[in-house]
Amino acid sequence: MSNMVEIRWHGRGGQGAKTASLLLADAAFAQGKFVQGFPEYGPERMGAPIAAYNRISDERSSLHSNIYEPDYVVVVDATLLSAVDVTGGLKKTGAIVINSEREPKDLIDQLEGYEGGVYTIDASAIAGEELGNRNLSNTAMLAAIVKVSGVIPEDAFMKEMEVSIKDTFSSKPHVIAPNMKAIERGLKEVKGI
Amino acid sequence: MGIRRLLSGNEATATAMKQINPDVVAAYPITPSTEVVHYFSQYVADGEVDTEFVAVESEHSAMSACIGASAAGGRTATVTSACGLALMWELLYVASGQRLPMTLAVINRALSGPININNDHSDSMGARDSGWIQLYSENNQEAYDNYVMSWRISEHKDVLLPVMVCQDGFITSHAVENIELIEDEKVKEFVGEFKPERHLIDGGPLSVGPYDTPHFYFEHQYQRAQAMKRAKQVILDVSKEFAAMTGRGYGLFEEYKMADAERVIVVLNSSAGTAKVAADQLRAKGEKVGVLKLRVFRPFPHAEVAKALSNAKAVAVMDKCDSFNGMGGPVFVDVRTACYDLATRPQIVNYIYGLGGRDVTVDNFLYVYEKLTEIINSGTNTDDIYRHVGVRGVN
Numbered sequence: 311m312s313n314m315v316e317i318r319w320h321g322r323g324g325q326g327a328k329t330a331s332l333l334l335a336d337a338a339f340a341q342g343k344f345v346q347g348f349p350e351y352g353p354e355r356m357g358a359p360i361a362a363y364n365r366i367s368d369e370r371s372s373l374h375s376n377i378y379e380p381d382y383v384v385v386v387d388a389t390l391l392s393a394v395d396v397t398g399g400l401k402k403t404g405a406i407v408i409n410s411e412r413e414p415k416d417l418i419d420q421l422e423g424y425e426g427g428v429y430t431i432d433a434s435a436i437a438g439e440e441l442g443n444r445n446l447s448n449t450a451m452l453a454a455i456v457k458v459s460g461v462i463p464e465d466a467f468m469k470e471m472e473v474s475i476k477d478t479f480s481s482k483p484h485v486i487a488p489n490m491k492a493i494e495r496g497l498k499e500v501k502g503i
Numbered sequence: 504m505g506i507r508r509l510l511s512g513n514e515a516t517a518t519a520m521k522q523i524n525p526d527v528v529a530a531y532p533i534t535p536s537t538e539v540v541h542y543f544s545q546y547v548a549d550g551e552v553d554t555e556f557v558a559v560e561s562e563h564s565a566m567s568a569c570i571g572a573s574a575a576g577g578r579t580a581t582v583t584s585a586c587g588l589a590l591m592w593e594l595l596y597v598a599s600g601q602r603l604p605m606t607l608a609v610i611n612r613a614l615s616g617p618i619n620i621n622n623d624h625s626d627s628m629g630a631r632d633s634g635w636i637q638l639y640s641e642n643n644q645e646a647y648d649n650y651v652m653s654w655r656i657s658e659h660k661d662v663l664l665p666v667m668v669c670q671d672g673f674i675t676s677h678a679v680e681n682i683e684l685i686e687d688e689k690v691k692e693f694v695g696e697f698k699p700e701r702h703l704i705d706g707g708p709l710s711v712g713p714y715d716t717p718h719f720y721f722e723h724q725y726q727r728a729q730a731m732k733r734a735k736q737v738i739l740d741v742s743k744e745f746a747a748m749t750g751r752g753y754g755l756f757e758e759y760k761m762a763d764a765e766r767v768i769v770v771l772n773s774s775a776g777t778a779k780v781a782a783d784q785l786r787a788k789g790e791k792v793g794v795l796k797l798r799v800f801r802p803f804p805h806a807e808v809a810k811a812l813s814n815a816k817a818v819a820v821m822d823k824c825d826s827f828n829g830m831g832g833p834v835f836v837d838v839r840t841a842c843y844d845l846a847t848r849p850q851i852v853n854y855i856y857g858l859g860g861r862d863v864t865v866d867n868f869l870y871v872y873e874k875l876t877e878i879i880n881s882g883t884n885t886d887d888i889y890r891h892v893g894v895r896g897v898n
Contacts, residue, residue, distance in 0.1 A: 335679050339509040348678030351535075351621065351860070370681060372641070372776030374674050375864045 314367035315461050316377045320396050321386035324356040326448030330386070331362040333452055333478065337462050337470040338366045350376060359394050366461055384455045385409060386433075386448060391417070397424040407454050407500065409433040409447050414502060429458050429502040433492075436499065440492045441485065449475070449489045453496025464497055505683035505749065512640075512675035515647040515682055516582070516608045516668075517542035521552055522690040523654060526577035526697075529557035529568035533587040534620050535672035536610035540582055562587040566594035573603035573665075574711040576702030578654070580605060584672055585612035588626040592633070598665045599634030600727060601712055604657035604697070605665045607635070608650060611772065611823075612672040613859040621860020622672040624772065628824040628833045634727055636666040636734050637801040639771040644682050646670040648751055649798075651685065654694045655741040661733045671773040673860065685749060693748060731802045738799055755804040757796040758811055760786055764793030766875040767812060767849070769838055770821040771797040774856070774863045778821075781868035792872055797834065805841035812842055815849040817875040823857045831855075831889045850878050854892045867892050 317334070321327030328349040335347030346365040363377045381404040385396050388410040397406060405427030408417060414428040421428065431454040433447035456467050475489050510518065517539045520528070528547075530540045547556040555572075559565045565581050572579040583591065588609060598605060609627045613619040627637060636656060640646040646668065653666040670676060685693075701709055715723060735755065746752040759779050761767065768778050775796035785792045795811055812818055820839070822832025830836070835853035842848050854871055857863040871892055891897050 332679060335509060339681065344681050345509060346678055346680050348674075351673050351677070372779050373865070374642075374671075374678075374773040374776045376862045378864070 314365060314371060315382070315459060316380045317364040317366070317382045317384065317455065317459070318377050318380040319362040319364075319384045319386065320390050320394055321360055321362070321448070322356075322390070323358045323360050325386050325445060327360060327384075327386045328362045329478065330384075330448040330452040331364050333449070333471070333474050334364055334455070336474045337456070337467050338364075340470040340473075341462050341466055343367065344370045346371065359390055380404065382407070382455060382459050384451055386451050388417075391420045395422070397421050400424060400426065402426045405429060405458050405502075407431065407451065407458050409451055411435060427458070427502060429454065429500050431496060431500040433496065436492050436495045440488045440495070442488075450492045450496035453493040454500040457497050457500050458502065468493070505685050508682050508684055509679050510643055510682050511538070511677055511679050512643040512646045512670050513538035513610065513677065514542060515643040516650055516670075517546070518684060519647050519650040519690070520580060521546045522685075522687050523578070523580075523651070523694055524552045524691075525554050525580045527555045527557065527569070527572035527579045528581065529559050529565045529572065529579075530581045530583070531559050531562050531565050531587060533562070533584050535612055535622075535676045536582045536584040536587070536608065538676070539608060539610070562590040563594065566591040566598065569605050570594060570598050570601070570603055573598070573605050574601065574702065575704045576697075576699050578697040580607070582608040582610070584610045585620075585626045586615055588630060589614060592630070595630055595633040595635060595665075597712065600723070602663040602727070602730070603665060604654075604663055604699070606650065606653045606657060607665065607667045608646075609667045609669040610672045610676045611669055619859040620672075622674050622823070623858045623860070624669075624822075624824040625858075627667055627669045628822075630667070631801055631833055634664060634731065635801060636662070636664055636731070636738075637799070638666065638668050639798055639800060640668065640670040640675070641773060641775045641796065642675055643670075643678070643680050644751070645753075645798075646675060647682060647684070648745065648749070648753065651690055651693065652741050652745050652753075654697075655744075656734065656738055658697055658699075659737045659741075660700070662730055662737050664727070664730055664734060669772065674773040683749075689748060693745070735799070735802050735804060753798060755799045755807055756811070757798065759794040759796060761793035761795060761811060763791050764814075765791040765816040765879070766872055767793045767795055767815045767818045768821060768868060768871060769795045769797065769808075769812075769818060769834065771800065771834065772823070774821065774823070777863055777865055778868045781865045781872065784865070784869070785872055790872075800834070803837050803841070805837070808838060809841045809845055812838075812849055813845050813847070817878045818842075818849045818851045819871045819875055820851060820853050821871075822853060822855050825855050825858065829889070850883055852878065852883060852888045852890055854890050856892045861893050863893065870898065
């Protein structure tokens with residue numbers, strides 16, 4: 311399917327990579343896309359490396375395998391760069407977005423010679439400042455991948471997030487506004503080369 | 504027009520349960536089916552359904568409670584996976600043997616030894632001879648649609664057998680995908696009221712499950728077997744009515760690019776979608792390949808499957824479950840047997856695949872199609888029909 315965008319998320323259990331992939335699915339669905347959002351289940355424990363996936367396309371995809379040649383990769387936890395082959399199969403025409411306070415050029419050495427786009431965003435700092443917890447970086451990362459991939463127009467994404475975030479955090483209303491702020495900053499503060 | 508949503512397979516099943524509003528749901532949570540029980544108990548707590556939810560202490564008790572509820576005349580449902588289904592085993596036969604309608608959503612997961620929480624079909628395939636109808640679902644939409652249809656099939660007077668609606672654990676149960684839901688009132692109208700002819704409440708004197716002597720037991724088993732045979736036509740009739748309501752047509756199986764196919768893969772549940780992608784890639788190169796996706800495994804549509812495969816040269820039957828019989832998996836054995844009466848038979852081999860959540864890829868199916876070409880060119884022998892794909896050290 312030529313118009314399909316495939317995204318792979320890398321995080322650690324408890325960091326919200328799965329939640330972020332489901333929020334992205336919601337936003338793309340609201341744009342009339344066909345979407346898949348699914349995690350890869352292994353040992354479900356805090357801190358263990360996990361992967362989550364999105365397929366976004368104009369027609370329904372019947373594929374039900376994991377994603378091996380993604381267009382984009384999102385790394386929610388930079389310590390995974392040395393633990394997991396995050397650029398494995400990543401297309402040269404795509405990009406990787408990493409949660410890091412460092413500049414993209416400073417991370418290239420850790421990316422196994424990856425020749426595509428490299429972006430960083432200090433999502434942990436944003437989460438610390440807006441949500442009071444550096445571990446809740448997933449919403450800022452979500453905004454960053456939307457910005458980098460262009461898979462959804464930014465204004466439509468913001469509009470949809472106002473609905474989705476309210477829905478996702480309906481039992482914790484005090485985190486809705488801070489998450490929206492983290493998303494706004496995520497769109498603005500992602501840095502690329 | 505239906506309602507477009509983005510739901511996981513578990514959410515889709517729970518939504519259908521809510522729309523049908525069974526009289527009794529008795530269930531015990533087990534991964535990966537737990538979410539269905541979780542969502543449904545929330546509907547009960549919120550008063551969105553008036554179901555009697557029985558929080559039992561095991562799956563053995565869940566099926567026992569369902570048997571009691573169905574015998575009492577209640578519309579009854581439960582949900583389980585893997586070892587949970589295994590623990591229901593004894594009672595599965597009791598439910599079907601006493602001709603008690605009900606629906607069991609099976610979120611397919613590997614059986615233990617060693618323990619594994621991921622997907623394969625060893626749970627429901629093990630129950631294939633328990634007298635339950637089995638429907639398999641490629642994605643969340645089919646899991647939802649099959650679930651809505653299952654009640655009409657189970658409760659039909661020509662059938663009166665319980666139904667398992669199966670879907671792949673995690674692969675579809677925990678993946679969100681687009682789905683078109685049916686409006687609540689349409690579902691209720693389609694499913695209708697459950698009015699059993701005889702039941703324990705308000706039905707006059709009746710015994711359910713007394714000792715069946717050799718003088719009667721055999722006749723009862725014969726009747727159960729006949730009911731299973733009749734179920735095929737009922738499934739087709741209900742599916743036709745469902746298609747008139749939704750525009751989504753279902754048969755006993757789906758034939759994908761089968762018209763002139765020389766090489767065919769037979770597969771069920773989520774990997775059927777992945778096999779279709781492999782078939783598309785080869786069709787783009789002009790290769791004559793197709794996919795036969797089984798929806799109804801019990802009753803097994805043997806004559807229809809044989810006819811659909813009669814023009815193929817080589818067939819690979821995929822089993823996400825091993826029978827450990829030294830010969831091949833359960834789908835293979837049935838498909839191969841069904842083809843015995845054909846005047847000219849295709850060569851048929853078995854591939855065991857995807858056990859315990861091993862990811863099943865387009866490349867796996869391309870490999871199998873390639874092997875079918877080798878078989879057409881050089882033939883195979885009976886020592887070489889029982890194969891595996893995706894096992895390290897084997898291929």
